[in-house]
Amino acid sequence: MTGWRVLLTRPADESALLAETLDEAGVFSSSLPLLEIAALPFGDAQRALLRDLPLYRAVIVVSKPAARMAVHLLEQFWPRPPEQRWFSVGAATAQILAEHRLEVFCPEQGDDSEALLELPQLREAIAPSAARVLIIRGEGGRELLAERLRGQGASVDYLELYRRDLPHYADGALVQRIRAERLNGLVVSSGQGFEHLRQLAGEAWPEVAQLPLFVPSPRVAEMARAAGAEKVVDCRGASAAALLTALREQPVPVL
Structure with a gap:
C-alpha cells in the first residue's frame, strides 16, 4: 500500500494517532485538521x-x-x-x-x-x-x-x-497541501468533516472532488456523491482498521 498518500482531516490528536497506524502499514499521510473541538x-x-x-x-x-x-x-x-x-x-x-x-x-x-x-x-x-x-x-x-x-x-x-469548528487556514491551503505533498486520497470521519472539507476547498472543489474520498458510512458517502465527489469509498466504519481495509481494496490512482 506504499502508493497511497492520504490527507487526514480529524482533530489534531486523533489524526496523530491514525497517522502512526498508517505509517506502520506503509501509508503516507498528511494532517490538516478540519474539526476543532x-x-x-x-x-x-x-x-x-x-x-x-x-x-x-x-x-x-x-x-x-x-x-x-x-x-x-x-x-x-x-x-x-x-x-x-x-x-x-x-x-x-x-x-x-x-x-x-x-x-x-x-x-x-x-x-x-x-x-x-x-x-x-x-x-x-x-x-x-x-x-x-x-x-x-x-x-x-x-x-x-x-x-x-x-x-x-x-x-x-x-x-x-x-x-x-473549522480551524482557520489561509485561502488555498487545502489545494496547496494536496499539490505540494502529491496526495492521492482524502479521508473524512463525519458528515461535518466533509462539509468543512468542501468549505475549505472553495472554488477549487471541482479539482479536489476528483480525488478518492474515504468516508465512514453510507450517509456520508451519499452526501459526498451529491456534492460532486467523483470516487467515494465507504469504509463502513471510522476506525483505523476500517480505513486500512478500504485502502487495501482500492487501486492506487495514477495522478
Whole structure:
C-alpha cells in the first residue's frame, strides 16, 4: 500500500494517532485538521441533566470528544456512577467509557446510529414504557437516533457539550497541501468533516472532488456523491482498521 498518500482531516490528536497506524502499514499521510473541538458553556440546564442521571435507562455517547468530556463530568458529579447501561456508536468511544468502569455496549459492525439502533441491549433498555434516554453529543448533529427512539416510546434528552469548528487556514491551503505533498486520497470521519472539507476547498472543489474520498458510512458517502465527489469509498466504519481495509481494496490512482 506504499502508493497511497492520504490527507487526514480529524482533530489534531486523533489524526496523530491514525497517522502512526498508517505509517506502520506503509501509508503516507498528511494532517490538516478540519474539526476543532470547543467546549460549550456549562450551565444550570446541563447540571440538572447530570443530577438526574440515575433516572435514565440508557445513556448514549456519540463521539470520542463527548466521551472524554462525559468522563470528566462524571468524576465531578458521580464519583460512583449509577448502575445503568451506556452505549456508543463506535468501539473507540466505548473504550473511553469502559476505562471509567462503565457498562458500555456498541455495535460490532458499523459505526453509525443505524447500527446502534439494532443492538439488542439498547432495545431491552428502552423496552419499559416511557423509558428515559440521555444522548451526550456535540452541538447539533443528526436527529435520526432520537427520532427512532421516540418512535419506540422512549423519552429522549440531549446533553450537548461541545461544538465542532473549522480551524482557520489561509485561502488555498487545502489545494496547496494536496499539490505540494502529491496526495492521492482524502479521508473524512463525519458528515461535518466533509462539509468543512468542501468549505475549505472553495472554488477549487471541482479539482479536489476528483480525488478518492474515504468516508465512514453510507450517509456520508451519499452526501459526498451529491456534492460532486467523483470516487467515494465507504469504509463502513471510522476506525483505523476500517480505513486500512478500504485502502487495501482500492487501486492506487495514477495522478
